[in-house]
Amino acid sequence: MAWTSQQSARLRLEMEILSRYFPSFVLKDSIIPGRAVVEGAMRSNAGHEYVVRLRVPADLPNSVPIVEIVSPVLRDRFGHPLVDLGTSYPMHLLKPENDVVRICHYSASHWSPNITFSKVLLKVRAWIEAYEGHLDSGFSVDHYLPHMEA
């Protein structure tokens, strides 16, 4: 299976938007639908760098992309790896699939094809600030980021 022409156009559009707002993000393994990822670095206000990976769904743009923090290894305020939490409501985390932290950004009930990767990464950027807030204060991520209504 290959990307349809609409999906190819959408991927080009996504990367064009990212080049403006998240210029470090690049498209990898883009030939085969289901294997393509968009990966790049984000820097927090405190200057820490995070490598973020967005898995492009094979049915782009009709389902929620998986987003993971590839590095560094994230730990909570007490030093425990975040990935060990698995699915976590207070930390906005979903069950990890690749031993890296997976962020909950949009639920399927709130997803629409109008949402771009750029909007998703904006939420990830906010999650990173909330995570660093957790490291400073001990409050969980959802203290800073309220959940969307189910």
Next chain:
Amino acid sequence: MTPLVYVLEDQVQELLAHTRADEWIEGPAYAFDDWTVFHAYTEKPPFAPAGSLCRCLYTRADAAGLVDEEHLPHSLDITREPDGQPVLVLVVSRTPDGLPACQALLVTASGTTAAAAQFVPRRSELYSRNAGLLEVSALGHKRVVIVGLGSGGSPVALELARAGVGHFTLIDFDRLELGNISRHVCGVNDLGRYKTLAVRDQVLQKNPYADVTTMELNVNQALSQVEDAIGASDLLIVASDNDQSRFNLNQMSLNTNRVALYGRAITRAAGGEVLRVRPWQGPCYNCVFSAGVGQGREEEMSQKRQALSVLPAYVEEEKVNAMIQVGLSSDIMPIANMMVKLALVELSRGMETGISSVDEDLVSDFYIWANRREEAYANWPAMGYKWTHPSILRWYGARVGRDPNCMVCRTPLAAHLET
């Protein structure tokens, strides 16, 4: 009561054309009501039959139209039938006018009794009572794809079969569970079966000549297969229970330029809506449900699998269970019925039929229905005697257009790059 035997006229015609006068053909028959009613076939029917299996033999009458009834019990070795059950013998012939005729006999060890044979009419006559309102022969050639064979999609399939639509592709990966029965066209004898196959049997009960293909798969995981099926059809009907499938099907309807009808109920089936997508001419599914009038209208959750697929994994089981709030079958039927009306209008487009005027009424592409004054309709006034206020149990066509910012049907998509 004289025993009654129903036999398909087309099968008898086939038999008359291809068997010798002295040849015996064995086919299945099914007995009902204490062996007083029989359904006979020359070959195993394509749907799951009911009733008690009964031995049935066909033969052609000789040139004089006679059969040796006296010697039938001996020649058929009737003593080998369990519990003395009768053997059904159908003697087929042609009348002097060339029409098929059938004489039915019930043969037991103690003798032979006559039964009344009735033909299930030929394909061309089955829907003769629809003639005038519908272009029956044309509908017989139409192809519909129905995705989702639950409480919404299954009655749509059945109604289109009743109207004489001839070709169906039924797509669903779900199986019929106990909780489905109260709202589904299929019953307890179909429990555990794929909904596609169970509904196929129901369709064939209404139209034995229908051509029904089934696909037991998840549309979100078989995109190209499903798009091929839609491309080979005249109309797409979407009664699935999640937005991901509807977004995918929306894209396929645009890609293949096929009109699509979407129906869904809102929470507890307090109401519902039907959307018609005329590719590139009217709004697409994304125009209406991502940003338009449909946004925020919460869909009915009828089973746990459906709720789990849209909720984040950390939502407590208690909350997931609380979201499963179903309405009555009678609350779903108006939505299914509207989909059928729109389907028949679309399938009859270009033909002069008795429902052509309905096309003049159904100018909107988005219709809203309320079953009860709750949820989105909580502020509506009571129906009373007023015609001028919004009310439950009436359809409302909403004026919706294409969303100029739609990320799916705005063409060319690359125009976004300019902004």
